[in-house]
Amino acid sequence: MSEQVVVVGSGYAGAGAVKSLESSLDGEADITWVSDTDHHLVLHETHRCIKDPSIEEKVTISIEDIKSPSTDFVQATVEHIDTDDRRVDFANGRNIEYDYLLVGLGTQTAFFGIDGLKEHAHTMKSLDDALGIHDEVATAANEATQTDPAQIVVGGAGLSGIQVAGEIADYRDEHSAPIDIHLVEGLDEIFPGNDAGVQSALRSLLEERNVNIMCGEFIGEVDEDTVYIGEDVELSYDVLIWTGGITGHDAVRDASVDKDDRNYRLKSGRTFQTSKERVFAIGDAALIDQPGEEPAPPTAQAAWQAAEVVGENIAREMRGKPLKKWKYDNKGTVISVGEDAVAHNVSVVPFVDTFGGLPARTLKKAIAARWISDITGYKRALDAWPDM
Numbered sequence: 001m002s003e004q005v006v007v008v009g010s011g012y013a014g015a016g017a018v019k020s021l022e023s024s025l026d027g028e029a030d031i032t033w034v035s036d037t038d039h040h041l042v043l044h045e046t047h048r049c050i051k052d053p054s055i056e057e058k059v060t061i062s063i064e065d066i067k068s069p070s071t072d073f074v075q076a077t078v079e080h081i082d083t084d085d086r087r088v089d090f091a092n093g094r095n096i097e098y099d100y101l102l103v104g105l106g107t108q109t110a111f112f113g114i115d116g117l118k119e120h121a122h123t124m125k126s127l128d129d130a131l132g133i134h135d136e137v138a139t140a141a142n143e144a145t146q147t148d149p150a151q152i153v154v155g156g157a158g159l160s161g162i163q164v165a166g167e168i169a170d171y172r173d174e175h176s177a178p179i180d181i182h183l184v185e186g187l188d189e190i191f192p193g194n195d196a197g198v199q200s201a202l203r204s205l206l207e208e209r210n211v212n213i214m215c216g217e218f219i220g221e222v223d224e225d226t227v228y229i230g231e232d233v234e235l236s237y238d239v240l241i242w243t244g245g246i247t248g249h250d251a252v253r254d255a256s257v258d259k260d261d262r263n264y265r266l267k268s269g270r271t272f273q274t275s276k277e278r279v280f281a282i283g284d285a286a287l288i289d290q291p292g293e294e295p296a297p298p299t300a301q302a303a304w305q306a307a308e309v310v311g312e313n314i315a316r317e318m319r320g321k322p323l324k325k326w327k328y329d330n331k332g333t334v335i336s337v338g339e340d341a342v343a344h345n346v347s348v349v350p351f352v353d354t355f356g357g358l359p360a361r362t363l364k365k366a367i368a369a370r371w372i373s374d375i376t377g378y379k380r381a382l383d384a385w386p387d388m
């Protein structure tokens with residue numbers, strides 16, 4: 001009987017892994033792909049749906065358009081992974097057994113125990129999240145006036161928070177909507193931990209769009225109409241969006257695989273092997289060892305690169321061959337602020353650290369188009385181009 005390779009998750013990690021497994025295994029083993037959605041979501045462009053929900057069509061790609069006919073797909077929510085019995089349990093009571101497992105479940109939002117945050121804030125991790133934010137922003141704007149504008153608060157100014165704030169600003173400008181936007185970051189500057197040049201370019205673009213940036217104090221509590229920041233700032237809100245942290249999925253919390261004690265992301269080596277035999281993990285779900293102190297970052301870029309190699313490594317493991325050690329290659333970052341964008345340290349433009357304008361906007365589109373083309377072909381990529 002053929003060996004069974006199970007891939008869980010249909011994000012960059014899962015979709016990319018299925019493609020690389022299909023080409024590396026070449027029919028040598030059965031592949032079953034499991035996800036809670038019947039599509040791949042181009043998550044790093046899903047914030048576009050906040051401004052324009054019709055972009056949903058461009059950022060969702062049917063599983064059937066990605067996988068080959070010989071790969072089975074099961075739509076189910078993973079609830080538990082039993083590494084002793086080599087079994088994945090689903091919320092619907094069913095399960096699947098594996099010989100090799102690739103975990104690509106991504107992460108869920110971390111609330112850090114902040115009082116009221118989980119109850120009152122929108123998250124930004126799915127298509128439904130983006131569409132829900134659109135609806136609430138539109139409703140709040142309809143109920144507001146130019147003298148008493150709707151208050152939209154975005155908590156967390158990393159990749160997600162900045163891009164979400166930018167989309168809301170574009171929505172406001174396109175609809176002449178009475179909206180104030182506040183971007184709250186507990187650390188000292190937006191896009192924390194990054195180069196000062198890219199931070200300041202992003203700040204300028206956001207401020208040009210009248211986004212009020214508040215850095216240096218953490219959100220300590222939230223109730224149904226107020227966000228409490230630091231010791232003395234109280235910000236009333238109509239819509240609150242929280243993008244301030246990620247943590248491992250509940251589904252892997254009690255799996256007996258080595259994980260980070262605080263955030264439950266699975267520890268995997270440079271070959272993507274975890275502490276459990278035959279269990280591999282990549283993408284945001286994993287903390288992948290890298291030379292030096294830091295693991296690979298939780299980005300689409302890193303998940304995509306790892307996915308290209310993991311299929312070959314699983315095939316090598318099956319054939320008893322030594323596995324390849326993967327090294328993340330940081331090709332730079334491109335971040336949108338609505339229609340605009342800032343690019344930083346991108347390898348295709350040497351000698352220029354940070355730039356914006358048309359070149360950055362075009363690059364942002366090209367990155368999304370390249371990914372869509374890689375997993376489903378150039379026609380869909382061309383179709384999506386204007387909206388990315």
Ligand SMILES: Cc1cc2nc3c(=O)[nH]c(=O)nc-3n(C[C@H](O)[C@H](O)[C@H](O)COP(=O)(O)OP(=O)(O)OC[C@H]3O[C@@H](n4cnc5c(N)ncnc54)[C@H](O)[C@@H]3O)c2cc1C
Pocket residue numbers: 008009010011012013014034035036037040041043044045046047076077078079104105106107124125159160161163164249251282283284285298299300301302303334335
């Ligand atoms: C608004 C926003 C903007 C971003 N912008 C950028 C950017 O510009 N550049 C960049 O590099 N990165 C960006 N990121 C980060 C990037 O999207 C993530 O790093 C990337 O999605 C990680 O890929 P992944 O496959 O590991 O996880 P995901 O893409 O989150 O995929 C996880 C998959 O698992 C499925 N799943 C989850 N739980 C279960 C379960 N229990 N059972 C079954 N299936 C399940 C999900 O449906 C999904 O298919 C952004 C993220 C957001 C939210």
